[in-house]
Amino acid sequence: MSPHLAPAREQCEQPDLLAFRDRVFCLCLGFAGNSADARDLTQETYAKALSHYAADRPANPQAWVLRIARNTCLDLARRKKSRGPLHPISEYAAVDRETPETVAGRQEQIAIVRRAIAGLPGRLRDVLVMREYGELSYQEIALALGIGTGTVMSRLNRARSAVLRFYQEEHHG
Numbered sequence: 001m002s003p004h005l006a007p008a009r010e011q012c013e014q015p016d017l018l019a020f021r022d023r024v025f026c027l028c029l030g031f032a033g034n035s036a037d038a039r040d041l042t043q044e045t046y047a048k049a050l051s052h053y054a055a056d057r058p059a060n061p062q063a064w065v066l067r068i069a070r071n072t073c074l075d076l077a078r079r080k081k082s083r084g085p086l087h088p089i090s091e092y093a094a095v096d097r098e099t100p101e102t103v104a105g106r107q108e109q110i111a112i113v114r115r116a117i118a119g120l121p122g123r124l125r126d127v128l129v130m131r132e133y134g135e136l137s138y139q140e141i142a143l144a145l146g147i148g149t150g151t152v153m154s155r156l157n158r159a160r161s162a163v164l165r166f167y168q169e170e171h172h173g
Contacts, residue, residue, distance in 0.1 A: 017049055020062050023134050024069045030133025031073035033114060041076060045069040063143035066136065070126060070144065109171070116166035124159035131156055 021042065028041035049065050058064035117125055130141045131152075138156075142149045 017046065017053065017061060017065055020065050021046070023062075023136065024065060027066060027069050027130060027134035027136075028073055030129035031070075031077070037076075041069070041072055045072045048072065060143055063140060066130070066134065066140070066144040070130070074122075109167075112167050112170045113163060115170070116163040119166065120159055120162055124155050124162065127152055127155040128159035128163070 024045055025038055025042045028045065029035060029038035032038045032041055045065065045068050049068050052068075053061075056064065117128060120128065126145060127141055130136045130144065131138075136144070138149045138152045141152045145152070
């Protein structure tokens with residue numbers, strides 16, 4: 001075999017990791033809470049993934065990349081010593097033609113939900129963010145976290161219930 005064919009063959013065997021970039025970005029957005037940080041986290045995720053792919057050779061590249069994204073987001077949160085997503089100014093407020101009161105009310109509701117998500121235990125928050133922001137299936141979440149599908153469903157149910165309770169207490173109480 002020609003030495004020039006070996007690199008081409010290896011490239012063919014490597015999946016297109018960028019095919020998952022939308023899911024990675026959405027997952028990072030769920031953890032970060034704003035698009036600027038999510039873009040940075042997505043870039044960091046892919047830098048890690050591309051540098052480790054040859055050594056790891058994952059059986060499920062999508063689950064592997066999503067796990068790297070989750071861990072990258074958690075690392076940032078630890079570095080910042082924060083307890084959840086930042087609360088950015090609404091990105092859609094500039095293009096909506098709603099009244100300031102409507103926008104402020106929506107921003108308040110969003111802030112309550114974000115505080116509720118930030119207050120969840122990590123195992124519940126991870127599953128909720130991966131499902132709702134990353135739009136991953138139960139099976140994809142299970143693979144990414146190394147847990148069973150039933151555990152994913154149970155944690156997701158508990159997380160949603162806890163967020164709803166928090167929201168109702170904050171909004172009505």
